Amino acid sequence: MEIRPYRQQQDFRAILDAQCDLYQINFPRFVCTPTFLADQAQRLRVAGRRPLENGIFVLDDNGVMAGFVWVAVRVDLQGSYGSVDQVYLKPTYRRRGYGAWLMEAADAFVKKQGLKVARLYVTRENADAVKLYQSRGYEVTRYEMERRL
Numbered sequence: 001m002e003i004r005p006y007r008q009q010q011d012f013r014a015i016l017d018a019q020c021d022l023y024q025i026n027f028p029r030f031v032c033t034p035t036f037l038a039d040q041a042q043r044l045r046v047a048g049r050r051p052l053e054n055g056i057f058v059l060d061d062n063g064v065m066a067g068f069v070w071v072a073v074r075v076d077l078q079g080s081y082g083s084v085d086q087v088y089l090k091p092t093y094r095r096r097g098y099g100a101w102l103m104e105a106a107d108a109f110v111k112k113q114g115l116k117v118a119r120l121y122v123t124r125e126n127a128d129a130v131k132l133y134q135s136r137g138y139e140v141t142r143y144e145m146e147r148r149l
């Protein structure tokens, strides 16, 4: 088992195949359409060509993609930061400590790019993810609120 940088040829399909599951877990009303997948494929193709702006790291189990993390360098009103856009483990690899390992790879990338802040969004109901992030030192800085009408 190792964590290594993303290889477009080898990992593209496996990461794309994880997209529906990843979004369905986090957005209960999300519908995974061919258009969504085409957009994600395009995003991934572009990211794969820009390794300085996109740290994508794969958890490799003897040639099988067990999970991955995708951090993008972004700029907003507060300056540059590392945005942990996606963290994903295939179901059989969850709750074994690999999530923390992927987050370490994300941290290392953010530091290597000279950035001081990592940020992410998570759905409150996604308890495993929230727990993982809190254990890694992430703190709540903003709330997204909604009300049913």
Ligand SMILES: CC(C)(COP(=O)(O)OP(=O)(O)OC[C@H]1O[C@@H](n2cnc3c(N)ncnc32)[C@H](O)[C@@H]1OP(=O)(O)O)[C@@H](O)C(=O)NCCC(=O)NCCS
Pocket: 022, 025, 026, 086, 087, 088, 089, 090, 093, 094, 095, 096, 097, 098, 099, 100, 101, 121, 122, 123, 126, 128, 129, 131, 132
């Ligand atoms: C979110 C996600 C990446 C978290 O991964 P994870 O492997 O569960 O996270 P961790 O590595 O922190 O492991 C968590 C659990 O495994 C336990 N664990 C850690 N190391 C372990 C080890 N070596 N052996 C056994 N258990 C271990 C931890 O104690 C923890 O258990 P607890 O919650 O009962 O305390 C994973 O659940 C996932 O892929 N979810 C679907 C995609 C998703 O929602 N991504 C986040 C989008 S915001």
